[in-house]
Amino acid sequence: MVDADLSLLERWREGDSTAGNELFKRHFSSLYRFYENKIDSDVDDLVQEAFLQCLKGRDTFKRQSTFRTYLFAIARYVLFQYWRKKATSHGTVDFEDVSIASLSTSAATRLSRNAERAQLVAIMRTLPVDQQLLLEMYYWEGLDRDQLSEVFDVEPATIGSRLFRARQALQEGMKDSRPGKPEELDAWARSLASDDQR
Numbered sequence: 001m002v003d004a005d006l007s008l009l010e011r012w013r014e015g016d017s018t019a020g021n022e023l024f025k026r027h028f029s030s031l032y033r034f035y036e037n038k039i040d041s042d043v044d045d046l047v048q049e050a051f052l053q054c055l056k057g058r059d060t061f062k063r064q065s066t067f068r069t070y071l072f073a074i075a076r077y078v079l080f081q082y083w084r085k086k087a088t089s090h091g092t093v094d095f096e097d098v099s100i101a102s103l104s105t106s107a108a109t110r111l112s113r114n115a116e117r118a119q120l121v122a123i124m125r126t127l128p129v130d131q132q133l134l135l136e137m138y139y140w141e142g143l144d145r146d147q148l149s150e151v152f153d154v155e156p157a158t159i160g161s162r163l164f165r166a167r168q169a170l171q172e173g174m175k176d177s178r179p180g181k182p183e184e185l186d187a188w189a190r191s192l193a194s195d196d197q198r
Contacts, residue, residue: 005067013055024051027071034075038100039082046082050075117192123173131166138163139186140193 011019035043053074084093124132137143149156171185
């Protein structure tokens with residue numbers, strides 16, 4: 001039995017845009033559904049990229065399968081490329097072990113994080129500059145006391161007392177909006193590092 005999609009693909013490769021449009025219409029819904037369950041945005045872009053790669057990959061397609069299986073193999077490849085680019089700060093991605101949930105952050109979660117981070121930054125800006133710098137380097141850059149003592153050119157013990165005072169000032173500034181123990185405030189502030197700092 002001849003795969004009608006393969007005939008459309010050949011015609012599309014030869015420049016027949018009508019055949020390309022027909023192929024797109026036939027498989028758009030399936031491909032869209034494939035991506036929308038795995039990414040928060042850019043679904044249309046990935047669908048387009050999958051079809052583009054399908055067109056470019058004519059030399060690799062051995063016609064041992066249907067066009068549909070070929071298309072989904074490409075869709076999988078495009079999805080993996082997408083997540084590899086998104087996860088550059090996390091190193092390599094092992095798709096046999098990692099879940100979509102661990103790779104993505106929903107739009108609502110991102111908005112909430114952005115609002116909380118903006119609130120934290122606003123309060124930090126009311127502190128003396130050295131305290132703000134100290135807290136940002138401690139929470140978001142992950143510098144320990146010895147490293148901070150080098151940056152601020154003071155003894156580690158001095159950093160300890162400065163850090164204590166800065167955290168107290170931050171907690172005081174946050175008391176109306178985020179009460180809690182100092183260690184809870186620390187964990188929360190660390191969690192608000194921007195994505196490129198993770």
